[in-house]
Amino acid sequence: MTLTGDDTAGADEGVPSVASLLGAIVASSDDAIYSKAPDGTITSWNAGAERLYGWRADEIVGLPVTVLIPDSRVGEERHILELVLDGQRVEHYETERVRRDGRRVRVSITVSPVRDELGVIVGASAIARDITERHRAMLMFQGLLEAAPDAMVIAGSHGRIVLVNRQVEALFGYQREELLDRAVEVLIPERLRDRHVGHRTSYFSEPQVRPMGMGLELVGLRRDGTEFPIEVSLSPFETEGGVLVSAAIRDISDRKRAEAQLEEAHRALLQSERLSALGEMATIIGHELRNPLGAATNALFLIRQRLGSADDQQLQRHLALLERETMRATALCEDLTSYMRQRDPVPVLFGLRSTLDAVFESTPPPTGVDAVLDAPDLQAWADPDQFVQMLTNVLTNAYQAMPQGGTVHVRAYATDDELVIAVRDSGTGVDPDTAARLFEPFFTTKAAGTGLGLVIVRRLVEAHGGTVTLDNARAGGAVVTIRLPRAATGPAAP
Amino acid sequence: MSASGNAVLVADDDLGIRSTVAEILRNEGYDVREAQDGDEALARLADGPVDVLLLDVRMPRRDGPAVLAALASPPVTILVSAFSLDGPLRQAVETKIFRYMRKPVRPRELISAVAEAAAKARSAS
Numbered sequence: 095m096t097l098t099g100d101d102t103a104g105a106d107e108g109v110p111s112v113a114s115l116l117g118a119i120v121a122s123s124d125d126a127i128y129s130k131a132p133d134g135t136i137t138s139w140n141a142g143a144e145r146l147y148g149w150r151a152d153e154i155v156g157l158p159v160t161v162l163i164p165d166s167r168v169g170e171e172r173h174i175l176e177l178v179l180d181g182q183r184v185e186h187y188e189t190e191r192v193r194r195d196g197r198r199v200r201v202s203i204t205v206s207p208v209r210d211e212l213g214v215i216v217g218a219s220a221i222a223r224d225i226t227e228r229h230r231a232m233l234m235f236q237g238l239l240e241a242a243p244d245a246m247v248i249a250g251s252h253g254r255i256v257l258v259n260r261q262v263e264a265l266f267g268y269q270r271e272e273l274l275d276r277a278v279e280v281l282i283p284e285r286l287r288d289r290h291v292g293h294r295t296s297y298f299s300e301p302q303v304r305p306m307g308m309g310l311e312l313v314g315l316r317r318d319g320t321e322f323p324i325e326v327s328l329s330p331f332e333t334e335g336g337v338l339v340s341a342a343i344r345d346i347s348d349r350k351r352a353e354a355q356l357e358e359a360h361r362a363l364l365q366s367e368r369l370s371a372l373g374e375m376a377t378i379i380g381h382e383l384r385n386p387l388g389a390a391t392n393a394l395f396l397i398r399q400r401l402g403s404a405d406d407q408q409l410q411r412h413l414a415l416l417e418r419e420t421m422r423a424t425a426l427c428e429d430l431t432s433y434m435r436q437r438d439p440v441p442v443l444f445g446l447r448s449t450l451d452a453v454f455e456s457t458p459p460p461t462g463v464d465a466v467l468d469a470p471d472l473q474a475w476a477d478p479d480q481f482v483q484m485l486t487n488v489l490t491n492a493y494q495a496m497p498q499g500g501t502v503h504v505r506a507y508a509t510d511d512e513l514v515i516a517v518r519d520s521g522t523g524v525d526p527d528t529a530a531r532l533f534e535p536f537f538t539t540k541a542a543g544t545g546l547g548l549v550i551v552r553r554l555v556e557a558h559g560g561t562v563t564l565d566n567a568r569a570g571g572a573v574v575t576i577r578l579p580r581a582a583t584g585p586a587a588p
Numbered sequence: 589m590s591a592s593g594n595a596v597l598v599a600d601d602d603l604g605i606r607s608t609v610a611e612i613l614r615n616e617g618y619d620v621r622e623a624q625d626g627d628e629a630l631a632r633l634a635d636g637p638v639d640v641l642l643l644d645v646r647m648p649r650r651d652g653p654a655v656l657a658a659l660a661s662p663p664v665t666i667l668v669s670a671f672s673l674d675g676p677l678r679q680a681v682e683t684k685i686f687r688y689m690r691k692p693v694r695p696r697e698l699i700s701a702v703a704e705a706a707a708k709a710r711s712a713s
Contacts, residue, residue: 388608389607390604392604392608393604427692
């Protein structure tokens with residue numbers, strides 16, 4: 095103990111002087127307490143300093159304070175001394191010092207100016223505390239924080255961010271320095287901020303471990319303004335500086351997406367179950383109506399035979415109507431059953447040209463409609479029955495689009511990948527809304543249509559791995575284009 | 589239509605179809621008999637010679653294919669059904685029938701098919 099002072103001399107008997115009391119306090123303090131002259135020479139040194147740094151007072155007093163300072167921190171010490179000689183205090187400055195044996199020690203130092211009776215600064219006092227343990231704990235804490243799988247945001251009761259980990263940077267797109275000391279609401283969309291301030295205030299009044307926003311959809315806001323769904327767990331912990339709350343934040347976009355997909359799959363399943371129940375019923379109805387419709391058709395035939403060209407115009411009109419309507423109902427039955435009959439295509443090689451000729455033969459253009467066929471004699475690779483049905487339906491559709499007559503062009507050609515068949519009519523064309531709906535079951539624009547023709551075409555084409563589209567042709571009218579993949583056109587024709 | 593005199597048996601359980609088909613064929617000059625199920629069809633065939641058999645697939649008691657199976661040498665047969673002819677059914681009857689027609693059969697198609705069948709029956713006898 096080298097503290098000196100005249101005060102000790104004037105002490106009353108039995109009553110220690112203030113100076114001697116102070117001296118005793120300093121001597122017995124656990125903290126390292128020492129002083130240095132303005133030039134950095136150590137002038138006093140207590141037992142705590144001896145324990146911390148390993149130097150005895152008689153060894154170190156008179157040496158420059160730089161013996162305690164690692165080479166890399168000499169500038170820092172000079173700066174602190176300048177501040178203190180300027181009359182300022184440096185408090186709880188965390189740094190590193192060197193013990194006599196050369197080992198480094200982590201310390202927290204408070205340095206204050208020492209003044210004489212006139213207030214002139216004559217040196218500096220330093221109080222140093224060994225914080226190696228605390229520092230180690232801190233490093234471990236930071237290591238844990240960084241190793242956490244979730245983004246961790248730690249905030250104080252004021253709602254300001256105290257600490258974040260690397261995952262926060264990655265998740266929200268900020269550098270951590272940009273977030274420190276900002277309100278945590280910077281991480282959520284503006285519309286939710288007021289509500290969040292309220293929630294967090296009430297949370298701090300009774301902090302507990304719990305998931306945040308039970309039953310609420312929580313949303314995070316990235317630096318670039320994009321939002322994403324999050325899940326947050328909160329846990330409070332006590333520190334010297336008061337209660338902090340750590341929020342573990344997890345991006346649940348993937349989970350949400352998976353949930354949405356599951357929901358969609360479930361919906362599709364329900365839909366397909368409903369459709370298959372509906373399909374079964376439609377198939378039964380389609381079959382059960384065949385006999386009554388067949389009998390009605392036969393009876394009409396017999397009436398027509400008996401009546402011949404009788405003069406009764408009204409009767410003739412009604413008979414024609416019956417024949418037309420019976421035919422329409424029969425066509426619906428046939429469409430229904432072929433729509434519901436799900437047969438996988440059995441592709442074979444066949445001559446395209448002769449098949450198209452056969453389709454025209456069995457479904458000839460009505461009076462007033464001309465047909466133009468522009469098809470090379472390619473070999474097609476498809477299910478012949480299904481191919482005929484596709485073309486028959488598309489042709490029928492084209493005929494019906496031209497009630498006043500016109501021309502239907504059928505053009506077929508092969509590209510490297512596809513066999514393309516385009517059927518163009520010279521009708522009025524379709525508006526885009528209608529075009530989009532024409533492939534929906536039972537959607538029809540025609541009095542005589544069943545609304546299943548193009549639906550069947552699409553189903554058959556897709557079963558072949560192809561596509562079918564309906565557009566307006568540049569020359570007017572609508573064009574239905576069937577594209578069957580090259581695989582469906584088979585290997586090089588034999 | 590040179591159909592006069594040929595005997596046709598119409599086997600169909602649906603009265604509406606059976607009676608109208610019979611009448612259409614009678615108007616064409618055929619000697620038409622009727623049966624409302626498979627057993628009755630076999631009974632009518634036993635009664636006397638039939639040139640053309642118009643046979644429904646689905647019938648009570650004995651269906652069309654079972655009728656064909658019971659006959660050593662069936663008449664020239666037109667098989668009729670609301671269902672498409674594929675799989676095992678096709679294999680079972682293919683060699684025994686003259687033609688398969690899908691319901692509903694249009695009257696004109698019916699008349700020409702029966703005429704062809706009758707011509708075949710005549711040429712065979």
